[in-house]
Amino acid sequence: MSKKINLTINGFPVEIETGKTILEAAEKQGIKIPTLCYHKDLCVAGNCRVCVVEVAGQKRLSAACATPCEEGMEILTNSLKVRNSRKHIIELLLTEHNADCTKCYRNGNCELQTLASEYKIMTQDFIELVPLKKYSIDAYSPSIMKDDSKCIRCQRCVRTCAELQGVNALTVAHKGDEMKITTFFEKHMRDVVCTNCGQCVNHCPTGALVEKNYIEEVWEAIADPKKHVVVQTAPAVRVGLGEELGLQAGSRVTGQMVAALKRLGFDSVLDTDFTADLTIMEEGTELLTRLKKALVDKDDSVELPMATSCSPGWIKYIEHMYPEHLGNLSTCKSPQQMFGALVKTYYAKARNLEPDSIVSVSIMPCTAKKFEAFRPEMYDSGYRDVDYVLTTRELAILIKQAGLDFDKLQPVKFDRLMGESSGAAVIFGATGGVMEAALRTAYEIVTGREVPFENLNITPVRGMEGIREATIKIEDPVEDWAFLDGVELKCAVAHGLINAKTVMDEVKSGKADYHFIEFMACPGGCLGGGGQPIPTNPEIRQKRAEAIYAEDGALSIRKSHENPEVLKLYKDFLKKPLGEVSHHLLHTKYTKRERY
Amino acid sequence: MDPIQTLIKDLANKHGRTKESLLPIMQGVVERESYLSERSMVEIAREMDIPAADVYGTATFYSFLETKPTGKYIIRVCKTITCAMKGKTQVLFAIQEMLKIKMGETTPDKRFTLLETNCLGWCHKAPAMLINDNVYTELTPEKVREILSGYMKQNGINQN
Numbered sequence: 117m118s119k120k121i122n123l124t125i126n127g128f129p130v131e132i133e134t135g136k137t138i139l140e141a142a143e144k145q146g147i148k149i150p151t152l153c154y155h156k157d158l159c160v161a162g163n164c165r166v167c168v169v170e171v172a173g174q175k176r177l178s179a180a181c182a183t184p185c186e187e188g189m190e191i192l193t194n195s196l197k198v199r200n201s202r203k204h205i206i207e208l209l210l211t212e213h214n215a216d217c218t219k220c221y222r223n224g225n226c227e228l229q230t231l232a233s234e235y236k237i238m239t240q241d242f243i244e245l246v247p248l249k250k251y252s253i254d255a256y257s258p259s260i261m262k263d264d265s266k267c268i269r270c271q272r273c274v275r276t277c278a279e280l281q282g283v284n285a286l287t288v289a290h291k292g293d294e295m296k297i298t299t300f301f302e303k304h305m306r307d308v309v310c311t312n313c314g315q316c317v318n319h320c321p322t323g324a325l326v327e328k329n330y331i332e333e334v335w336e337a338i339a340d341p342k343k344h345v346v347v348q349t350a351p352a353v354r355v356g357l358g359e360e361l362g363l364q365a366g367s368r369v370t371g372q373m374v375a376a377l378k379r380l381g382f383d384s385v386l387d388t389d390f391t392a393d394l395t396i397m398e399e400g401t402e403l404l405t406r407l408k409k410a411l412v413d414k415d416d417s418v419e420l421p422m423a424t425s426c427s428p429g430w431i432k433y434i435e436h437m438y439p440e441h442l443g444n445l446s447t448c449k450s451p452q453q454m455f456g457a458l459v460k461t462y463y464a465k466a467r468n469l470e471p472d473s474i475v476s477v478s479i480m481p482c483t484a485k486k487f488e489a490f491r492p493e494m495y496d497s498g499y500r501d502v503d504y505v506l507t508t509r510e511l512a513i514l515i516k517q518a519g520l521d522f523d524k525l526q527p528v529k530f531d532r533l534m535g536e537s538s539g540a541a542v543i544f545g546a547t548g549g550v551m552e553a554a555l556r557t558a559y560e561i562v563t564g565r566e567v568p569f570e571n572l573n574i575t576p577v578r579g580m581e582g583i584r585e586a587t588i589k590i591e592d593p594v595e596d597w598a599f600l601d602g603v604e605l606k607c608a609v610a611h612g613l614i615n616a617k618t619v620m621d622e623v624k625s626g627k628a629d630y631h632f633i634e635f636m637a638c639p640g641g642c643l644g645g646g647g648q649p650i651p652t653n654p655e656i657r658q659k660r661a662e663a664i665y666a667e668d669g670a671l672s673i674r675k676s677h678e679n680p681e682v683l684k685l686y687k688d689f690l691k692k693p694l695g696e697v698s699h700h701l702l703h704t705k706y707t708k709r710e711r712y
Numbered sequence: 713m714d715p716i717q718t719l720i721k722d723l724a725n726k727h728g729r730t731k732e733s734l735l736p737i738m739q740g741v742v743e744r745e746s747y748l749s750e751r752s753m754v755e756i757a758r759e760m761d762i763p764a765a766d767v768y769g770t771a772t773f774y775s776f777l778e779t780k781p782t783g784k785y786i787i788r789v790c791k792t793i794t795c796a797m798k799g800k801t802q803v804l805f806a807i808q809e810m811l812k813i814k815m816g817e818t819t820p821d822k823r824f825t826l827l828e829t830n831c832l833g834w835c836h837k838a839p840a841m842l843i844n845d846n847v848y849t850e851l852t853p854e855k856v857r858e859i860l861s862g863y864m865k866q867n868g869i870n871q872n
């Protein structure tokens with residue numbers, strides 16, 4: 117057991133393990149110390165100083181986030197000196213801040229605004245510096261907007277991009293009053309190594325980094341009587357949306373979400389989970405085909421390990437950083453794009469609709485999906501496969517604008533034809549989920565038996581460890597797959613691009629002997645996506661993950677290959693996995709990009 | 713390999729490829745090329761296996777590392793408070809008038825670039841400026857005109 121130390125906070129005794137900061141000790145006591153540059157996901161920067169507290173015997177105030185507790189410390193978190201000093205710090209931040217809150221995207225969910233409101237900053241005692249600054253806005257990326265006039269230079273974004281993602285698209289440039297957060301050579305975000313993952317957006321306390329929103333475009337489509345507007349919702353949205361609408365983290369709101377989407381006026385409310393199941397059919401078959409080629413045909417042009425391809429942030433990352441390994445990627449499109457390609461072909465035909473009258477909207481926990489929908493490869497239906505991508509946060513805005521009392525909505529089911537899904541599809545939203553879903557299906561195809569785990573829960577691939585490995589031994593396969601008898605299928609899971617980097621470096625050096633790797637750009641997988649509610653932190657990710665697995669457990673169909681609508685799709689349209697139609701609509705190519 | 717790549721590789725071989733080597737490598741490039749181009753920053757990043765954005769961040773942090781093409785003579789006028797109070801603005805006006813360029817610009821003949829800098833440590837003889845590595849202090853508009861005329865004559869530039 118670690119040693120405990122004793123100190124007092126505002127006169128009350130506190131006992132805490134060694135190695136904790138004053139901020140953590142106060143939190144344990146139920147005292148909230150304001151912070152700006154601090155974030156639970158990141159290393160401590162200690163640059164904003166709003167968290168200052170008084171420590172008895174010390175002249176200078178200390179930053180609570182960066183000061184470790186010591187035996188006998190007497191800490192004041194709310195003295196006159198502390199309050200005045202915090203107020204000054206906030207006032208100074210505001211002198212450089214373009215505080216036009218009513219026109220700001222983060223109005224109502226902004227840490228700076230909240231602080232200014234708590235400290236009632238109602239006057240302006242310092243000179244206003246905003247007019248003297250040459251602030252610029254970068255709105256060229258299809259995913260992210262950056263407005264320097266809202267930036268408080270806390271550097272959370274820079275640390276996010278470096279520590280969680282290992283991308284380092286952002287940096288601090290210049291110094292003193294010219295210091296700013298920018299990219300290489302101050303280029304637009306769309307022209308650098310940025311993966312559009314949106315983690316910086318999710319970690320920014322202000323409106324300086326936000327998603328590019330397509331709210332008005334979607335309202336217009338809904339209002340157009342000539343358009344048939346179809347919406348698909350990603351697995352992770354249903355365990356995040358509630359947070360934006362006042363519910364506890366980890367609330368499962370699938371039925372209410374569907375009800376809300378219907379009331380918003382979408383003509384058909386369908387499920388990305390349907391194409392998640394489809395992805396498993398295609399990707400599982402692709403994996404087994406690659407294994408056969410490698411093990412039986414001894415074809416050394418086959419690239420193993422095979423890597424998953426449903427996370428567009430990860431795709432852009434590997435395109436920039438490991439362009440020589442694009443052959444390792446599964447050729448499967450992401451579920452969003454499979455859905456888009458089918459909606460303007462299969463669905464249009466079944467519903468007797470003109471494809472160009474369909475507007476396809478998707479609700480995603482992700483900002484990279486906005487970029488993905490823009491990719492030139494994503495027009496295989498003959499039209500733009502997905503027209504607009506909204507984040508979980510944008511959907512919440514639509515719901516609020518429509519005046520819906522979310523909590524009172526009666527749960528409703530998804531519409532049919534591309535609305536049915538299995539538990540295997542739901543867990544796509546959590547790190548390890550695609551792997552688990554693929555194993556549930558592939559193992560059964562190969563052996564004719566269910567995966568040997570209690571209740572189909574493949575626990576070794578679950579959890580929040582950055583990189584996880586699992587080995588499944590194939591015994592007694594059916595005749596077609598006899599060559600796999602005794603083969604140990606080696607799998608790995610990585611989430612957060614910094615972990616993807618570790619795994620890819622091993623693949624590159626030839627050290628990794630995996631067959632199959634799941635990569636997710638965001639920490640926690642999609643449930644921690646850049647488009648999910650703010651804040652997102654380790655505890656919240658944990659709750660959303662529990663909700664995802666509970667959702668899986670509650671569904672009657674748990675395996676992708678048992679989804680009746682998917683089986684019907686193959687029977688009526690695709691014929692077979694990796695068939696000709698699939699090849700045209702559901703698979704894609706990747707693009708080599710520059711690392712610098 | 714082109715000359716820039718060779719230069720950077722040589723510098724990296726000499727100074728190493730750790731974090732601390734970044735600054736000497738950048739200085740080495742500036743000595744040769746007079747400034748750090750986008751291209752040379754990319755090559756530095758590649759050679760050292762570090763993110764390009766970090767190279768840019770470091771380059772812009774140090775005012776002696778130029779990131780734009782400069783003239784033969786870089787004039788750096790101190791903008792810090794003592795110089796500002798002792799008549800830097802008038803000195804600046806005189807320079808701008810004489811060279812017909814604004815702050816941050818380079819003359820069309822690529823002789824002079826006008827920049828600002830932070831305190832040069834010559835506050836007791838403010839206002840101060842640097843032309844390349846030479847310090848000039850206790851400047852007045854007249855004095856600065858004289859200094860610049862000297863540079864122009866040296867280079868055979870006709871003043872009118």
Ligand code: SF4
Nearest residue numbers: 216217220226322323
């Ligand atoms: S970033 Fe926050 S404080 Fe600034 S304008 Fe937007 S809402 Fe207001």
Ligand code: SF4
Nearest residue numbers: 267268270271273320
């Ligand atoms: S963009 Fe946001 S996260 Fe980055 S430094 Fe500015 S305020 Fe902080």
Ligand code: SF4
Nearest residue numbers: 277310311313314316
């Ligand atoms: S979107 Fe992701 S990759 Fe791009 S700057 Fe933000 S954190 Fe970095």
Ligand code: FES
Nearest residue numbers: 162164165167181
């Ligand atoms: S939160 Fe402690 S210094 Fe910023």
Ligand code: FES
Nearest residue numbers: 790795831832835
């Ligand atoms: S203030 Fe100009 S040299 Fe110090």
